[in-house]
Structures are given as C-alpha cells and as structure tokens.
Amino acid sequence: MIKQVLTLSKVQLKSLFGINEVLHTKDKKKKQTFTLLSVAYVLVVLMAVGYVGGLAYGYHYLGLGDIVPMYLYTILSLLMLVLSFFKAGSVLFSMKSYDIMVSLPVNKSAILISRFVTMYVTNLLFALIVMIPGLAVHIWFAKPGIFFYLISLFAVLFAPLLPLTISSILGALIKGISSRMKKKALAETFLTVGLVIVILAGSFSMSGSLSAETPDLEAIKAMIGTLTAALGNIFPPALWYHNALQGNALHFVLLLGVPALIFAVFVWLLSKKFTEICTGLNATYAKHNYKLENLKAEHILLALFKKELKLYFSSSLYVTNSGIGYILSVLLAGAIAVLGVDSLAEFMEMPMFLPLIHKVLPFVLAMPLCMMSASACTISMEGKTFWQLQVLPVKAKDIYNAKLLWNLAVAAPFYLVSVLLMLIGAKPVLADALHYFLLPLVLLLFSIVLGLACNLWFPKLNWDNETQVVKQGAAVLVSMLGGVIAVIVPAVLAIALQPASYAVYYFVVEAILLIITGALYCSLTKKELISVSR
Amino acid sequence: MLEIKNLTKIYKGGKEAVSNLSLTVNAGDICAFIGHNGAGKTSTIKCVVGIHDFDKGEIFVDGMSVKEKPLECKQVMAYIPDNPDLYEYLTGIQYLNFIADIYGVSAAEREQRIKEEATAFELEAALGDLISSYSHGMKQKLAIISALIHKPKLLILDEPFVGLDPMATLHLKNRMHTLCEEGTAIFFSTHVLDVAEKLCNKVAIIRGGKLITASDTKDLTDGKSLESVFMEVIKE
Numbered sequence A: 001m002i003k004q005v006l007t008l009s010k011v012q013l014k015s016l017f018g019i020n021e022v023l024h025t026k027d028k029k030k031k032q033t034f035t036l037l038s039v040a041y042v043l044v045v046l047m048a049v050g051y052v053g054g055l056a057y058g059y060h061y062l063g064l065g066d067i068v069p070m071y072l073y074t075i076l077s078l079l080m081l082v083l084s085f086f087k088a089g090s091v092l093f094s095m096k097s098y099d100i101m102v103s104l105p106v107n108k109s110a111i112l113i114s115r116f117v118t119m120y121v122t123n124l125l126f127a128l129i130v131m132i133p134g135l136a137v138h139i140w141f142a143k144p145g146i147f148f149y150l151i152s153l154f155a156v157l158f159a160p161l162l163p164l165t166i167s168s169i170l171g172a173l174i175k176g177i178s179s180r181m182k183k184k185a186l187a188e189t190f191l192t193v194g195l196v197i198v199i200l201a202g203s204f205s206m207s208g209s210l211s212a213e214t215p216d217l218e219a220i221k222a223m224i225g226t227l228t229a230a231l232g233n234i235f236p237p238a239l240w241y242h243n244a245l246q247g248n249a250l251h252f253v254l255l256l257g258v259p260a261l262i263f264a265v266f267v268w269l270l271s272k273k274f275t276e277i278c279t280g281l282n283a284t285y286a287k288h289n290y291k292l293e294n295l296k297a298e299h300i301l302l303a304l305f306k307k308e309l310k311l312y313f314s315s316s317l318y319v320t321n322s323g324i325g326y327i328l329s330v331l332l333a334g335a336i337a338v339l340g341v342d343s344l345a346e347f348m349e350m351p352m353f354l355p356l357i358h359k360v361l362p363f364v365l366a367m368p369l370c371m372m373s374a375s376a377c378t379i380s381m382e383g384k385t386f387w388q389l390q391v392l393p394v395k396a397k398d399i400y401n402a403k404l405l406w407n408l409a410v411a412a413p414f415y416l417v418s419v420l421l422m423l424i425g426a427k428p429v430l431a432d433a434l435h436y437f438l439l440p441l442v443l444l445l446f447s448i449v450l451g452l453a454c455n456l457w458f459p460k461l462n463w464d465n466e467t468q469v470v471k472q473g474a475a476v477l478v479s480m481l482g483g484v485i486a487v488i489v490p491a492v493l494a495i496a497l498q499p500a501s502y503a504v505y506y507f508v509v510e511a512i513l514l515i516i517t518g519a520l521y522c523s524l525t526k527k528e529l530i531s532v533s534r
Numbered sequence B: 001m002l003e004i005k006n007l008t009k010i011y012k013g014g015k016e017a018v019s020n021l022s023l024t025v026n027a028g029d030i031c032a033f034i035g036h037n038g039a040g041k042t043s044t045i046k047c048v049v050g051i052h053d054f055d056k057g058e059i060f061v062d063g064m065s066v067k068e069k070p071l072e073c074k075q076v077m078a079y080i081p082d083n084p085d086l087y088e089y090l091t092g093i094q095y096l097n098f099i100a101d102i103y104g105v106s107a108a109e110r111e112q113r114i115k116e117e118a119t120a121f122e123l124e125a126a127l128g129d130l131i132s133s134y135s136h137g138m139k140q141k142l143a144i145i146s147a148l149i150h151k152p153k154l155l156i157l158d159e160p161f162v163g164l165d166p167m168a169t170l171h172l173k174n175r176m177h178t179l180c181e182e183g184t185a186i187f188f189s190t191h192v193l194d195v196a197e198k199l200c201n202k203v204a205i206i207r208g209g210k211l212i213t214a215s216d217t218k219d220l221t222d223g224k225s226l227e228s229v230f231m232e233v234i235k236e
Helices: A002-014 A016-024 A028-061 A065-092 A098-103 A108-142 A146-158 A161-179 A184-212 A217-234 A236-245 A249-272 A274-281 A300-313 A316-347 A351-359 A361-369 A380-391 A396-426 A430-457 A474-497 A502-525 B041-049 B070-076 B092-103 B107-120 B136-148 B166-181 B193-199 B217-221 B226-235
Strands: B002-010 B016-025 B030-034 B056-061 B077-080 B154-158 B185-189 B202-207 B210-216
Touching: A002 A016, A002 A108, A016 A028, A016 A108, A028 A065, A028 A108, A028 A474, A065 A108, A065 A161, A065 A184, A065 A217, A065 A236, A065 A316, A098 A108, A108 A146, A108 A161, A108 A249, A108 A274, A146 A236, A146 A249, A161 A184, A161 A249, A161 A274, A184 A316, A217 A236, A236 A249, A249 A274, A300 A316, A300 A396, A300 B092, A316 A361, A316 A396, A351 A361, A351 A474, A361 A396, A361 A430, A361 A474, A396 A430, A396 A502, A430 A474, A430 A502, A474 A502, B002 B041, B016 B041, B016 B056, B016 B185, B016 B202, B030 B041, B030 B166, B030 B193, B041 B056, B041 B077, B041 B154, B041 B185, B070 B077, B077 B136, B092 B107, B092 B136, B107 B136, B136 B154, B136 B166, B166 B185, B166 B193, B193 B217, B193 B226, B202 B217, B202 B226, B210 B217, B210 B226, B217 B226
Parallel strands: B016 B210, B030 B185, B030 B202, B077 B154, B154 B185
Antiparallel strands: B002 B016, B002 B056, B202 B210
16 A cells, blocks of 8 residues: 555656656756746745745744744644645546546555645645744744754644645535536635635734734733733644643644544545545536527637636636635725725734835735736646647737736726725825826736736646646746736835835836836737747 | 648657658548558648648648648638547537637528537537537547538548547548538548548558658559558558
8 A cells, every 4th residue: 555655646746846747858948947937936935935034033033932933833834724725626636647547456545645645745845945944043043952853843744734634625625515516616716715715814813813912022021921822722733833842742742643643534534435526526417408599600809708718717726826816905905995004004013114005005906916817827728728729710919819808807807996995995195096096907917918928938738737737837936926026126116216206106117017018918929829839 | 722842840859750741632632641650640730730830841721831821721721639629618519609700600600510510420419518528529529510610621630530439430421521522622640541441532651750652542552452551561
C-alpha cells in the first residue's frame, strides 16, 4: 500500500508546477516561460516573507512576542483552509485519470491518499513560506531553546492536515449539493462564494476582536493572556501549539494527535465510498428529448461573446477565483458606505494611515477590482478545444474582443455598485468624485487587457485539472503582479509626491494608464491564433 | 481544390515531421491519406487547416494561399479532428448554432441541414443535452454535422470512422459520396485500408514525413489489395 501511494504520488507530483514538462521539453519558449514564472514566484515569496517578517517584528516591537508563533499558526491554518477549499473538490474527486488509475491493480485508498499528497505538499510549501520568516524573527528576539525548534517543526508538518480535512469535507458537500441541481456549476459557484464570504467575515471579526482588546501600548503586556485565550477560543490547535512551546506535553500530543486522527478517520471513511462519491459527483444527466425548432442566426461577435459567458460559468473554480476580487471590492465599498472611511481604517487597525487613505481612495477601490482578472486564463481555459478557434474563419481580433468584452461585462456590475457605495461612504467633492468613477474603470480596463496579453504570452493548453491554469498558471501570476503594481506605484507616488492638485494627478495617471492599455491592446491583436499553441 | 506544394514542417527541437510534400486533391476527389503512426499525416492536415504554421512550401485551397488568405480558405473548408474535443459546456444544438453563426449560415438553412444530418446520425434527441454527457461516438457525429453545416468545398477529416457505430459509418460513407458528386473535395487520413480502397478514387501514402506515392486507387492497386500494396511500398 505504501509503495502504491509513493508511486501514484510521484506521478501526481510530476504535474505540479509543470516541472516535469520543463525537464523533458525541447521547446525553448516553455523553458523561458518556466524561468519567468519561477522569478514571479520568487517575487511573491519575497513579498510574503517581508509581510510575515514585518508582522512578527511588529508584535515583538509592541511587546506581544509571546503570541507570535500561535498567531502565525492561526493565520496559516486559515489561509490553508481557504486555498485548499477552492481546489479540494476538483482535485480529490476529479474523474480525469481516475478511470485509468482505477483499472490498475492498486488500492482505492492509495489513489485517494496520493491525491491528498499533492495538496499536502503544496500546503506544506505554503506553510514553510509563512512560518519560516515569522519564526526566524521570533527566534531572533526570543532566543528559544532546542525544544522550540523541534515542536515547531512537528507543528508545521502536521499543520496542513486539519485545514485539508475541513476543506475536503466542505468541497465534497458543495459538489454534492450542486451536483443535484440543474445548473451545477452555478450552484457550486454560489455555495463556494457564500462560504468564502463567511470565512472572510469570520477573519475580519477575529481581527476586530483582537484589536478591540488592545487599548494602549502601556496595557498591552498585561493583555497577552487575554489575547492567547482569544486565539485559543477561535482555533484550539493554536493554543495547544502555544502551550506545547511552554512545556505542556499533553498539548503537544493534542497538537499532533488530533489533526492526525481526524485526517486518518476522514481518509478511512472516504476510501470506503470513494468510487460512489466520484461517480455520483461527476455524473451528467441527459434528457434525450430534444426537438429541433426555431433556430436563430446571430452576429459573430455576439456568438463568440455568448460562448465566452458559457465557458466562464461552466467552471465554479474559474468564477470564484476571478470573482472573489470583484466581491471584495463591493464588500469593501459597502463597509465604507456603512461605517465611513475613518471608522473602517480604525477597525482594520490602520488608524495611522487615515490621512493618506482619503487621498488614495480610488486606488483602494481599484485594488481588488484588478487583482484577479478572469481574462488571464481565458485562452488556457480553452484547453484541448483551442483547435476549434484556430480553424474557424474568424479574425483573432474578434475572438480577443469577445474575450475582453465578456470580462468587462462580468466586472461592470461589481464596479458600478462599488463606486456608488464608495461615493456614499466617502462623500467626495465633485472634482474628486469623477476620479472615483474614472480611475477604477481605467485600472479595470488595464487589468483585463493585461490579463489577456499575459495569457497570450504564457498559454497553457495541455492541462488535466482547471486548477493548473486558474490558480497556478504563469499568466495569472504575472497579470496579478502587473495589476497590483499598476495600483500600488501611482498610489505610493501620490502619497510621496503630495501633489498640489490630486485631480490633476489622477488625470495624468489615467491618461498614462489608458495609453499603456491602448498600446497593449494593439500589440495583442496582432498575435495570430496559429502562433499561440507553439 | 487543395494543392500542397513542397510542404515542410519542422517542430521545435528540430524534428522534421513533413518533408517537401506535394499533393493535389481536385474537386470531386475522395483522397485517402495513409501511413504509419507518426508518419506525418496529422501534421500535414494541421498545416492545411491552420492549426500549425509551416516552415517551407505553399498550400492553396480553392486557389487561395492559406498563408495570405487564411480566413477565406477556412470559410470554404471544414475539418474534423481525430479526437473530437468540442465545447463540453455547450449543448449539442448550442454548439451547432455557434458554428453556423461563425460561418454565417442562415437560420432556415441551418435548421434544414441540422435536421437532415441529426436524423441520419440518430442524434436529434440528444441535441438538447450538454456535450459533456456525450459518448465519444456521439461527439464524433456532432463534429461531422458541424462540418457539413456550411456546405464546405473542401472537407478534411482525420481518422473520421474511429468511434462511429456501423449505421453512422455507413451514413458517413454515403454522405462522402454525395458530397463528392456535388463537387466537394475530400481529404482524409485513415488506418482502415479496406475503407480507403472502396471509398476513394485517390490514395496518398506517407512515410517518415515524405510522400511515397499519390495516385488513382485503381492505378496504384492494379488488381492487388491496397493492404498488400501499402505493405510493399512501406517496406521499400
């Protein structure tokens, strides 16, 4: 059984990050793409390292160093829960490759565990990125003994198990409920988005409850006990980790034993019904009673646009991954409309940025809108059907236009609602109000065009699982970085330069972004579809 | 209708898949393209239909160069791949409507053609279902119907009979004959030499990316079976 798990896991892991493909391809472009992707990943890791290191430093600076390990552990578990939750259903219960594997003389549990191994390895990498810099800063200040290292090592190794189990159960439930509905993908999307909003709201309230108990710097040290208890109430394993570091052997056993036991029971139960669940969740229903009548002819662009919409809404992973930014923008603008800018900044523990936030509010609104552009994987999502677009008598430009229009149509309602809510909450003067409309719109256009351009630069048409292109694709990562830079650079410049007229500054930024977007659009429309798959 | 002149296709990494290949398929011809696995059949076909770029040579469809007038060439031809990867998120009828919209087929014409072909291929009842629920053969039938929807002048098929049931195979063969009588040129790859021998007036044999022979079926076989001729030619 262990040998089978190892063999199957080895095959599964080979598809991870496309390393095997790069090792064996003769295509230089693929190798270059991989190098660029690695650079982008390194950048993201460095950003994460800086953020986590800074967070740990801040806590130590405030005299709250003792809670750093458990705080990091809690954040890590929450992040792993959200990340695994998006892909658990599609990775665990995918029928692709299952048919081949199930015909081999291997145990079903081995197939199941090998699928868990892929998710475990990605989560473990993530855990290392979060925990190592945070704990390094903690070690620098606290100078703990050898047991700290040992306990933390085991804590990190066992950390992915609980989030993995919970996200798998939730993922299976969502797939199970939606598979019984007529509009399967749409139901799955609604359930996923709903749950993500609940998790986000939970994490916001957690942040609120922690900050509410930190009245001033003098009293902070006295509050360590209360904060520890608060974190422990929210997530008991964090408390076990904290207490294990203090020498509590029972809590060390609980820290490793409880997640391992829950995971083992879950895998055992799941393996009993794995085939039934897989086939049940992936079943398709055919009515077989169609009668041909009243067909309508439509314009090419409309036909392509409708096809794009159907492709988008056929994948809940695609919708949730790209739509979460749009939803966040509405939530953020809604919070500002209800609480006002000042209260929100205080609630988010950022009162020091209050005077600055007022100056860059259009950028704040634009950030979630252009972080995850759906157009960044629209070419890759065509996958093995891409030949179809290549052989049709349609200009590449028309296909790109349909893809851009569809993305704009999906984002537009969120953009409009966000801007209106922001206007209600921020109450800007008329000259500024214009930029509340214009700047996010220009940035949204830029991010959509950039997304498509990135996907044309880094297409991945040969994939087994949507996760590979929606969440792990080079195009998605590069366009996300590009979108973030396009927002942050002018926002930081606005703060640094303190222009005499912010209205003029915004006009300049909008003009520059429009020129870049136009140039990008002109360049991408020259790309022929025949050269995409090469 | 299809004229391939000195076609050479080299893949990244240096592998020459097609080497200096020249071939002509006239209106009314049914030409079988046969060869071993990896001989270069699909590479040649993909160069013709616009999936692959090529390094040397020229390809003309209805007198137009596929490099200079790709859209005009695509407008008059239809292609059915060896593995029908279609849009699984569409229903059969949505897919056919999409293809008809792209080729600019009027509502009345598409309705009549879909009705005829879907009835013949016994697919009409399934047209309201998602393509993801179709079997391989049903997808193949849908791909064939979609290829016939705009009455192409040149029909290119890659292993068209794989996965089809006997009824559908018979219908496709008959349909190929009628299309040929109406002046359509048909160029298709196959491993089923029996079918090629009975169905085609022309046969082209490819080995290692090079065209070994291309001539009338009768002249090539000269009383022997195509299978024995193929084996002789390939061994030479």
